Amino acid sequence: MNAARSRITLPFLIFVTPVLMWLFLLIVLPHIDLLLMSFRIEDDTGGMVWSLVNYLNFFDEPVYWRTFARTAVYAILTTVITFAVSLPVAFYITKVVSPRFSGFLSLLLLMPFWVSELVRVYGWMILLRESGVINHLLLQAGLLQRPVEMLYNDITMVMGLVYTSMLFMVVPLISVLESLDDSLIEAAYDLGGNVFSIVTRIIIPHAMPGIVSGGIVVFMLTLGNYLTPNLIGGKNSLWFTEQIYNQFIASFNWNQGAAFGFLLLILSSTIIWIGLKLTRQKLSQVVQ
Amino acid sequence: MIRSLPNTRSYTLGFKLYVILFFVFLFAPLFITCVLAFNDSQFPALPWKGFTLEWFTADLPERVGIFHDSLNLSAIVVSFKVAFWVSIFSTLVGTCGAFLFEQENFRFKQALYFLMLAPLVIPGVILGISILLFANTLGMFFENTFNLDVSLFRPGFWLVVLGQFSFISTLVTLVVSARLKKFDHSLEEAALNLGATRLQVIWHITLKFLRPAIIGAFAVAFLMSFENFNTTLFLVGSQSTLPITLYLQVRDGSTPVINAVSFLLIVGTSMLAVVNLTFSRKKE
Numbered sequence: 001m002n003a004a005r006s007r008i009t010l011p012f013l014i015f016v017t018p019v020l021m022w023l024f025l026l027i028v029l030p031h032i033d034l035l036l037m038s039f040r041i042e043d044d045t046g047g048m049v050w051s052l053v054n055y056l057n058f059f060d061e062p063v064y065w066r067t068f069a070r071t072a073v074y075a076i077l078t079t080v081i082t083f084a085v086s087l088p089v090a091f092y093i094t095k096v097v098s099p100r101f102s103g104f105l106s107l108l109l110l111m112p113f114w115v116s117e118l119v120r121v122y123g124w125m126i127l128l129r130e131s132g133v134i135n136h137l138l139l140q141a142g143l144l145q146r147p148v149e150m151l152y153n154d155i156t157m158v159m160g161l162v163y164t165s166m167l168f169m170v171v172p173l174i175s176v177l178e179s180l181d182d183s184l185i186e187a188a189y190d191l192g193g194n195v196f197s198i199v200t201r202i203i204i205p206h207a208m209p210g211i212v213s214g215g216i217v218v219f220m221l222t223l224g225n226y227l228t229p230n231l232i233g234g235k236n237s238l239w240f241t242e243q244i245y246n247q248f249i250a251s252f253n254w255n256q257g258a259a260f261g262f263l264l265l266i267l268s269s270t271i272i273w274i275g276l277k278l279t280r281q282k283l284s285q286v287v288q
Numbered sequence: 289m290i291r292s293l294p295n296t297r298s299y300t301l302g303f304k305l306y307v308i309l310f311f312v313f314l315f316a317p318l319f320i321t322c323v324l325a326f327n328d329s330q331f332p333a334l335p336w337k338g339f340t341l342e343w344f345t346a347d348l349p350e351r352v353g354i355f356h357d358s359l360n361l362s363a364i365v366v367s368f369k370v371a372f373w374v375s376i377f378s379t380l381v382g383t384c385g386a387f388l389f390e391q392e393n394f395r396f397k398q399a400l401y402f403l404m405l406a407p408l409v410i411p412g413v414i415l416g417i418s419i420l421l422f423a424n425t426l427g428m429f430f431e432n433t434f435n436l437d438v439s440l441f442r443p444g445f446w447l448v449v450l451g452q453f454s455f456i457s458t459l460v461t462l463v464v465s466a467r468l469k470k471f472d473h474s475l476e477e478a479a480l481n482l483g484a485t486r487l488q489v490i491w492h493i494t495l496k497f498l499r500p501a502i503i504g505a506f507a508v509a510f511l512m513s514f515e516n517f518n519t520t521l522f523l524v525g526s527q528s529t530l531p532i533t534l535y536l537q538v539r540d541g542s543t544p545v546i547n548a549v550s551f552l553l554i555v556g557t558s559m560l561a562v563v564n565l566t567f568s569r570k571k572e
Contacts, residue, residue: 009486011486011487018384018385019381019385019388023400026453027410030419034417092307095290109314110561114560115557119553122317122546123316126321126324131333224411224518226521241411245521249522254424261417265410265414283405
């Protein structure tokens with residue numbers, strides 16, 4: 001293997017060529033193009049000129065930046081809730097339930113996430129809508145007098161987003177908790193630690209790499225989600241990806257859409273970067 | 289607290305209840321979708337009006353089952369084709385990537401590795417629009433300079449394949465790399481000492497060792513591609529993939545045919561998941 005260090009060998013060329021083509025043609029150049037397009041507008045004569053208008057529009061039009069801020073806040077909220085819901089489950093599977101069942105339970109946990117996101121969202125729509133299954137059951141039981149529309153509000157939307165990306169939190173949590181030595185918890189318990197102090201001072205510090213990698217993936221997927229806000233959040237969901245979609249498909253203003261896309265990319269990179277800095281982790285460690 | 293420590297009854301019971309509720313939450317939407325695929329009603333809703341297979345098999349004016357629903361059937365075919373090409377390409381390139389980052393040393397390796405990870409943190413929507421824009425720019429360039437109309441650069445089948453390939457390759461690279469890390473290099477060295485060339489070693493020894501990971505990565509790539517929505521949304525042309533077709537139907541109101549499609553998807557993906565798990569078990 002040392003030979004490759006000094007000169008270019010045939011295997012090296014075989015490996016590097018497709019990888020370079022992939023990364024440059026499909027990742028680097030398209031994103032440079034995205035950036036350039038976001039600074040161009042059509043002038044009165046139909047020609048393209050350089051301009052900052054696409055970005056100025058974003059700040060001038062309250063609906064744009066409010067949607068942007070709203071998306072960011074809800075994506076962070078979703079990530080936090082996903083973590084809070086997933087941690088006990090991951091802990092139960094790795095540490096509490098009898099080892100005979102823990103393999104089976106983690107398999108069971110993965111099953112729903114193999115199924116398309118669309119099918120899962122559709123399932124929630126059937127359950128929650130005004131003519132849906134839950135309303136039907138509550139009416140039958142006499143708990144409701146008339147059906148209630150449970151879709152198309154922010155709470156349901158956040159629940160849907162949590163549901164959609166939960167797997168990407170649970171799996172890394174299970175793998176870090178598996179590596180946590182039980183005797184640490186036993187020692188803390190013997191020394192008089194209560195549940196709260198054991199969770200905050202032993203379990204969470206140990207699980208930090210898993211929390212960060214799960215958090216990054218959940219955040220990124222939530223921020224870039226289109227299906228769930230659109231179908232469950234309804235017309236008023238105001239998710240930023242919907243603004244991008246509208247610019248591209250409805251208004252056919254690709255330059256404005258490119259600017260929005262770039263802003264979303266900056267937002268996601270910045271928050272991921274802050275998350276990594278705060279927890280002193282590196283991206284390459286986190287994805288392992 | 290944990291199984292080796294004495295726990296209070298209420299702690300054990302409460303925890304068990306939470307996990308049971310969690311699993312109900314997890315499976316409720318899938319379960320109800322499957323059940324309502326067999327309900328003899330015009331709408332995917334309760335009350336239960338009796339068991340029927342008509343949402344799969346019927347070909348009546350008021351009720352067209354999935355097996356006669358040409359719109360959804362052709363979308364399924366398109367999705368299969370896309371997933372086939374995406375998994376072939378991404379498995380090939382991803383395996384090259386794994387070898388490149390695990391076995392080769394070169395300048396800017398760290399930078400390239402970082403770039404390879406980037407698709408994981410770029411939202412799918414952004415990948416979709418940037419590839420759409422770039423393809424459009426290239427298309428205009430070819431038309432203006434060479435007077436050529438290249439159909440590849442317009443939204444359509446191959447652009448969808450490229451868009452999905454752009455991030456699925458990263459996953460394949462990571463999966464195959466993980467396996468390659470466990471490879472015992474003394475095997476390679478032995479073969480090299482016995483006079484094999486580097487390429488012969490890779491072909492006869494390393495790739496044999498990697499086979500379970502490559503098959504697993506292929507299956508995951510296939511599934512990711514089959515189900516992709518965000519990136520595909522912007523690149524799709526006249527041939528719509530299944531998630532896009534279903535989305536348009538769900539958005540504009542729904543019939544139990546969608547439940548029937550969902551049922552088939554759930555059964556299909558579960559089977560693929562089982563196959564994939566058996567392969568990764570063997571790997572251990």
